[in-house]
Structure formats: C-alpha cells, structure tokens
Amino acid sequence: MTKPSNGQLRLRALRKRDANRPSARKRIFDTASELFYLKGIRAVGVETIAAEANTTKMSLYRNFPSKDELVAEWLREHDANFWQTWEAMASRHPEDPRRQLKAAFALLAKHVADPKARGCPMANAAVELTEKDHPARKVIETHKAKLRARLAQICAQMGTRDSRLLADQLFLLMEGAQVTTQTLGARGPARNVARAAEMLIGAHLRAS
Amino acid sequence: MTKPSNGQLRLRALRKRDANRPSARKRIFDTASELFYLKGIRAVGVETIAAEANTTKMSLYRNFPSKDELVAEWLREHDANFWQTWEAMASRHPEDPRRQLKAAFALLAKHVADPKARGCPMANAAVELTEKDHPARKVIETHKAKLRARLAQICAQMGTRDSRLLADQLFLLMEGAQVTTQTLGARGPARNVARAAEMLIGAHLRAS
DNA sequence: GTGCTATGATACTGACCGGTAACTCTCTTG
DNA sequence: CAAGAGAGTTACCGGTCAGTATCATAGCAC
Numbered sequence: 001m002t003k004p005s006n007g008q009l010r011l012r013a014l015r016k017r018d019a020n021r022p023s024a025r026k027r028i029f030d031t032a033s034e035l036f037y038l039k040g041i042r043a044v045g046v047e048t049i050a051a052e053a054n055t056t057k058m059s060l061y062r063n064f065p066s067k068d069e070l071v072a073e074w075l076r077e078h079d080a081n082f083w084q085t086w087e088a089m090a091s092r093h094p095e096d097p098r099r100q101l102k103a104a105f106a107l108l109a110k111h112v113a114d115p116k117a118r119g120c121p122m123a124n125a126a127v128e129l130t131e132k133d134h135p136a137r138k139v140i141e142t143h144k145a146k147l148r149a150r151l152a153q154i155c156a157q158m159g160t161r162d163s164r165l166l167a168d169q170l171f172l173l174m175e176g177a178q179v180t181t182q183t184l185g186a187r188g189p190a191r192n193v194a195r196a197a198e199m200l201i202g203a204h205l206r207a208s
Numbered sequence: 209m210t211k212p213s214n215g216q217l218r219l220r221a222l223r224k225r226d227a228n229r230p231s232a233r234k235r236i237f238d239t240a241s242e243l244f245y246l247k248g249i250r251a252v253g254v255e256t257i258a259a260e261a262n263t264t265k266m267s268l269y270r271n272f273p274s275k276d277e278l279v280a281e282w283l284r285e286h287d288a289n290f291w292q293t294w295e296a297m298a299s300r301h302p303e304d305p306r307r308q309l310k311a312a313f314a315l316l317a318k319h320v321a322d323p324k325a326r327g328c329p330m331a332n333a334a335v336e337l338t339e340k341d342h343p344a345r346k347v348i349e350t351h352k353a354k355l356r357a358r359l360a361q362i363c364a365q366m367g368t369r370d371s372r373l374l375a376d377q378l379f380l381l382m383e384g385a386q387v388t389t390q391t392l393g394a395r396g397p398a399r400n401v402a403r404a405a406e407m408l409i410g411a412h413l414r415a416s
Numbered sequence: 417g418t419g420c421t422a423t424g425a426t427a428c429t430g431a432c433c434g435g436t437a438a439c440t441c442t443c444t445t446g
Numbered sequence: 447c448a449a450g451a452g453a454g455t456t457a458c459c460g461g462t463c464a465g466t467a468t469c470a471t472a473g474c475a476c
Contacts, residue, residue: 023452023453024452024453024454025452055453055454056453056454056455056456058453058454058455058456059452059453059454062452062453
C-alpha cells in the first residue's frame, strides 16, 4: 500500500546524488545527540531519531549495536569535545592557573546564558539512566571524576592551602549552574556562577 | 483460567481484615513516590507501581486522573514537606538568619551523605520531563523560585550588601550538591557543601 | 437485612518500544 | 563490467506503555 510517488523518488535521487551529504552514520549520530540533549534520552525513540535523520531504523542498527550504546557513544564524544575545549583554553594561559579558572567559568557562564541550553548532558544522563550497569554510566563517572581532579590540579598550581576543598566548591558551582538552567532558566542563579567562583577563589587565596 | 487458590483468598482476606492497612490510594502514592525517586519517573510504569503497592492499575486510575498528575501530586507533597521542615528549622533560630542558613546546609549535608540519596526530586523531574506543558513543571518552577526568594530574604536579614547575589551563590551550591550525588556519590564534592556555604557567607559579611 | 463505597481481578485497546529479517537500489572500486 | 559496500524500504517480532471496561467482593452505615 501507499507506494512511493514519482515525486518522492526524484527527491530521494536528488539527495543521493549530493556528494556532500553526510553518511547515514553521521546524520544519525548528530540527530541523536541533539534530540537526546533537548528532549531527553528516554523520551526519544530510535524510530524518531532515524526519521529525523532522514533514514531508517535499519541504518541506525547497522552503525550502532543498540540504543544504549548510541547513548554511550554520544557521551564519549561529548567528553572528547569537552576536554579539547578545556585544554585549548588552558594552553592559552600557561603558568597562570587563576586565569585558566576564570576562562573556564566564563565559558560556562556563556553556555548557561543560552536559553536553549538544558544543562550538562552527562549530569542529565546520570539522572535519567538509573540502571547501574548502563554502558553510559561508566563514561559519566569517569568524566566527572576527571573534571574534579583537573580542578584540584589547577587549584594546587594556584598555591591555595586546601586545593581539594576549593576544587570541590568550584565543582559544586559548575554543576549547580548547569542544573538550575532547567528550573529557573538563564536568568536564574546560574548567571552569577562566575562571580561566585571569583569570590570563592579570592577567599581561598587570602587564607593562604 | 488459573483461578485463585484458597491460600491466596485467605491471604487477601487476612490483609483486608487488618484495619491498620492503609488505603489503596496511600499505598499507591507512597510506592510511586519511592519508585519515582529511586528509579526515575519515565523508568517506572503504572503497572509496576500498582503491583508494588499490592493493588492493581484500576485502583491507581480510580484515585489519580493520570500518571502525569500522579507525578505532579508527588512533587506537590514534596514541596509541602520541604517547607514544613524548612520553617520548623527556621523557627528554631528566630532573629538569627546566619544560624538558619547553617542549619539548612547541615540538613542538606546530611541528606547528600546518604548513599541511597539520588539528588533533588524536583530537579531530577525537571531533567526528565521536557514537555513544557507537563503538569509537574509548574510545581517545580514555583518551588525553586520560592526557595531562591526565601534564601534572598534570609541573606537580607543578615545584612549583607548584595543579598541577592549571596542567595544565588548558595542556591548554586545546594543544587550542585544534590546533582553531584548522582555522579560522584556521597564522597564526592557534595560533602563540602556546608563548608563552601560558610566561606561564601563569611566573604559576603566581611565585604559589608 | 439493604444499599453504598472502596477495592480487587481480569481482560482488553491502540500506540509505541527496541530490535531483526529480507530484499532492493545505487554508487564506488577493482 | 563485476563485485561489494553502504544505504533505503517494508514488514515483522515480542514486549511494554498508559488508560479503560466489566464484573466480583468485601466492609460499613442505615
């Protein structure tokens, strides 16, 4: 029933001829990333992802072993992008840990100011995926542990007495800013995250 | 097929005779509250709730118009409990806003130290329920806005120059502590939330 | 007793879920 | 030209989802 019309066939042919068209895998991955972030993981079905990527479920399962693994892949890529941005930012202020922190919080402030932002994909996924053996959980925990350690490293370079404590406090501010985006929006407490970090850093430096 | 055995009948009769047995509504509500919090909202079906409450789906729908409304009800009750606890705590330190904040963060610290804790039900729900017209969203936004305002009020009573700013910073710490519970656990940064709050309050008071 | 209310039990709807089978088409590479 | 890889299409699987209809049973109030 409902055979494809000639119009549809021609459209599809046109699309195929376009050499610039990304692979099905890339389209699926990009679409899934966007939908997972904006609508939530459990709220988005594989059929929806495929349709939105102008392909079908079969292409999804030819490129990814399962939805759970697709989710994990998405978060792995987010982790890679995150650290690439982070280290690029850090290398712009070598030997100046304080400036590195300032730049990091400026970046965060810019992100949470975006009205379309919906917090941190990692933290959101941790809220949604409660099965402790979900493949994404390892990615999430590793990512957050690394961030905590990286913050502590920078704080130590600043010479603060209790660098672990300051790092944890900054970590709380970061996570808090991301999550409040989803309840009180960009005009909520998140917009004061950079100032909060500055005050905390200042207080620690004075105490050293 | 599979008629109930005499044993099952007797068991049911025994359960019914127990006058202390809570109503189906209460059992459903309590079970749903626990499951929603521990497993997540979308991860728990109405059938599971009913079974876990030793009743059936029909009793659920006789007492609640829909699952979405049940979720909203759960959050409304959480809001009521939250403010009852909060105001009881505040009234224990009348005329001493600083002590009120200290007590609030002590309570929060105790909560996030529980290894079974899974953050703030409101914030978690905000992550899971992305449909902007979900009945729970209004409850969540109202709750968080009220908390933000209440914090600002207390900070103003302390006489800090920029009480709104301090309130937002404390808010970020609170939300951050709750959410990090789900990625780095009770031994994560959350355990430093009270100290972080103390330092921020101190810095603000010194600046006034 | 007679109702009334709350509860239970079972079966069902239609939609959607993640995942698979089988076949076709088209483009690329040798 | 031939062969193979990537991609599209359609139909299907078993299971679960939220929500409903129907009938039976129990306890309570009058």
